[in-house]
Amino acid sequence: MADLLFYLFAGITLISALVMVLMPNAVNGAMCMIVSFLGTAALFVLLEAYFLAILQVLVYAGAVMVLFLFIIMLLDVGEDSPAVKPAKLSIFAALTGFVILSGLVISLFTDPASLPATPAFEVAENPTGLSANNGIPFTTSAKSFGYSLFTKYMLPFQMTGFLLLAAMVGVIVVSKRITETEPEAETTD
Amino acid sequence: MTLFEAWLPVILPVIFALVMISVFMGMCAYAVLAERKICSYIQGRVGPNRTRLPLIGNVPILGDFLTGLGIFQPAADGLKFLFKEEITPGHVKLGYYYLAPIIALTPALTTMVVLPFGRYVDAAGVVQPLALANLDVGFLFILAISSLGVYGIVLAGWASNSKYPFLGAIRSSAQMISYELALGVSILPVFMWSAAPGSEYGMSLFGVVQAQETLWIGIWQPLSALIFLVAIFAETNRLPFDMAESETDLVGGFHTEYGAFKFGLFFVAEYAHIIMGSAIFVLLFAGGWHFLPGLADPWPAGPVGAVLSVLWFLAKIAFMIFFFIWIRWTLPRFRYDQVMSLGWKILLPLAVGNLVFNTLLIALIDAL
Numbered sequence: 001m002a003d004l005l006f007y008l009f010a011g012i013t014l015i016s017a018l019v020m021v022l023m024p025n026a027v028n029g030a031m032c033m034i035v036s037f038l039g040t041a042a043l044f045v046l047l048e049a050y051f052l053a054i055l056q057v058l059v060y061a062g063a064v065m066v067l068f069l070f071i072i073m074l075l076d077v078g079e080d081s082p083a084v085k086p087a088k089l090s091i092f093a094a095l096t097g098f099v100i101l102s103g104l105v106i107s108l109f110t111d112p113a114s115l116p117a118t119p120a121f122e123v124a125e126n127p128t129g130l131s132a133n134n135g136i137p138f139t140t141s142a143k144s145f146g147y148s149l150f151t152k153y154m155l156p157f158q159m160t161g162f163l164l165l166a167a168m169v170g171v172i173v174v175s176k177r178i179t180e181t182e183p184e185a186e187t188t189d
Numbered sequence: 190m191t192l193f194e195a196w197l198p199v200i201l202p203v204i205f206a207l208v209m210i211s212v213f214m215g216m217c218a219y220a221v222l223a224e225r226k227i228c229s230y231i232q233g234r235v236g237p238n239r240t241r242l243p244l245i246g247n248v249p250i251l252g253d254f255l256t257g258l259g260i261f262q263p264a265a266d267g268l269k270f271l272f273k274e275e276i277t278p279g280h281v282k283l284g285y286y287y288l289a290p291i292i293a294l295t296p297a298l299t300t301m302v303v304l305p306f307g308r309y310v311d312a313a314g315v316v317q318p319l320a321l322a323n324l325d326v327g328f329l330f331i332l333a334i335s336s337l338g339v340y341g342i343v344l345a346g347w348a349s350n351s352k353y354p355f356l357g358a359i360r361s362s363a364q365m366i367s368y369e370l371a372l373g374v375s376i377l378p379v380f381m382w383s384a385a386p387g388s389e390y391g392m393s394l395f396g397v398v399q400a401q402e403t404l405w406i407g408i409w410q411p412l413s414a415l416i417f418l419v420a421i422f423a424e425t426n427r428l429p430f431d432m433a434e435s436e437t438d439l440v441g442g443f444h445t446e447y448g449a450f451k452f453g454l455f456f457v458a459e460y461a462h463i464i465m466g467s468a469i470f471v472l473l474f475a476g477g478w479h480f481l482p483g484l485a486d487p488w489p490a491g492p493v494g495a496v497l498s499v500l501w502f503l504a505k506i507a508f509m510i511f512f513f514i515w516i517r518w519t520l521p522r523f524r525y526d527q528v529m530s531l532g533w534k535i536l537l538p539l540a541v542g543n544l545v546f547n548t549l550l551i552a553l554i555d556a557l
Contacts, residue, residue: 050325050326061333063366063369069340073359
């Protein structure tokens with residue numbers, strides 16, 4: 001049952017991702033991307049990572065894609081925008097990448113021993129003694145997830161936040177129009 | 190018999206889900222009737238009082254009484270939506286035009302999977318929630334699924350391919366994105382208090398209700414409750430925030446080009462969102478099925494107690510629905526820039542300030 005569901009949702013995710021890339025219409029593309037995100041969330045559910053699945057829906061399908069769709073509609077990017085002819089070099093690059101990828105996949109399926117064995121990282125235990133109930137063991141519950149995030153993974157968590165802040169400041173700098181001649185630009189919205 | 194027993198774990202949840210959907214849709218239908226009756230009372234009119242079903246309506250006194258209450262009106266409304274001529278304008282984008290009403294209704298019906306609506310005492314004497322699924326991250330699930338509801342409006346506006354629906358959709362999606370922030374931040378203090386260290390509940394709604402046995406959270410977190418209530422009004426697109434429709438300047442907003450059953454789906458979706466919003470407010474801030482502040486659980490332990498807890502929860506929801514309708518027919522609509530400045534300049538800073546204050550308070554209590 002779970003295997004069947006995995007193939008179903010993996011198929012939905014991959015096919016909608018492919019259709020999204022190939023679709024000339026921007027709104028169709030955005031809708032396919034939403035379906036692809038929902039398929040990924042379903043795969044997370046099959047892995048019993050409910051918290052991640054919900055975040056995937058909440059953040060990507062719910063918030064990010066609404067903004068995408070909003071911008072697409074606001075700018076009215078229709079299908080009548082001329083399709084860009086890919087340059088010869090990028091066709092060549094895409095073909096090369098595809099050949100390398102298919103070589104890797106074929107060698108993986110024919111002889112798995114030919115690939116270098118990557119050591120799996122040991123999952124470290126959550127630190128104890130930092131909270132009232134002497135640490136929370138690692139499970140899929142939201143509480144344990146938050147505990148790990150704020151103890152074991154504190155540094156990566158903070159770094160991610162800092163990177164997002166940097167990106168946000170960058171967007172503001174890039175998109176802000178410097179208007180020295182028009183000092184009352186902010187009232188014209 | 191063994192085959193039946195083998196399939197029972199599959200069949201039973203399906204039956205439960207179907208029962209819950211039918212109760213929920215019935216509540217939607219009667220919420221429409223309540224809206225019509227209450228608004229006519231507020232405006233000094235009588236409201237629907239003529240529709241009569243053949244058999245029950247002919248009972249001498251009872252029939253007249255029920256007809257006057259308009260009890261049979263939802264059946265007539267439903268039939269009207271079903272049998273009207275389906276008109277599809279020629280300029281619409283067909284696929285999304287048909288998809289949009291379905292997407293509008295589905296999230297509202299999906300969120301009720303995690304909604305606990307009562308409690309029972311199991312064989313071991315432990316209080317358990319009555320819910321289709323008692324998820325550890327129940328509230329996040331509701332937030333995630335209901336954030337998909339905006340696609341119904343956006344797609345309806347875009348697929349209608351005409352100006353008023355498009356304006357309505359753009360306005361409403363901007364509004365829903367803005368108020369989702371304040372809504373999400375305003376409930377964080379609730380979960381910070383209810384999921385205290387040592388409690389086994391994470392972000393489950395059952396845990397929040399169980400944390401309100403002595404005092405409802407709405408009483409000692411009034412700011413959170415107020416911000417949440419305003420944001421829920423905005424998320425359900427109700428007056429005074431009905432930027433999506435605002436019939437005075439946009440005809441019908443996003444559903445201008447929709448008629449018959451497709452309009453009916455949008456219409457039901459609006460009331461489904463109101464009922465879900467009321468239920469979530471009652472669970473988070475008004476004690477769920479607990480009787481009164483201080484007198485948490487007077488219900489007996491058996492099935493009678495379970496039924497009483499469900500009825501009391503439904504009574505609270507009914508009051509909240511009444512409150513939604515009351516506000517709609519009392520307050521005038523905000524201007525669009527007022528909606529935006531209320532969301533970004535007042536509600537969001539207030540919610541963040543409330544969060545910081547509660548965090549400091551909890552840290553202080555921990556240190557003492």
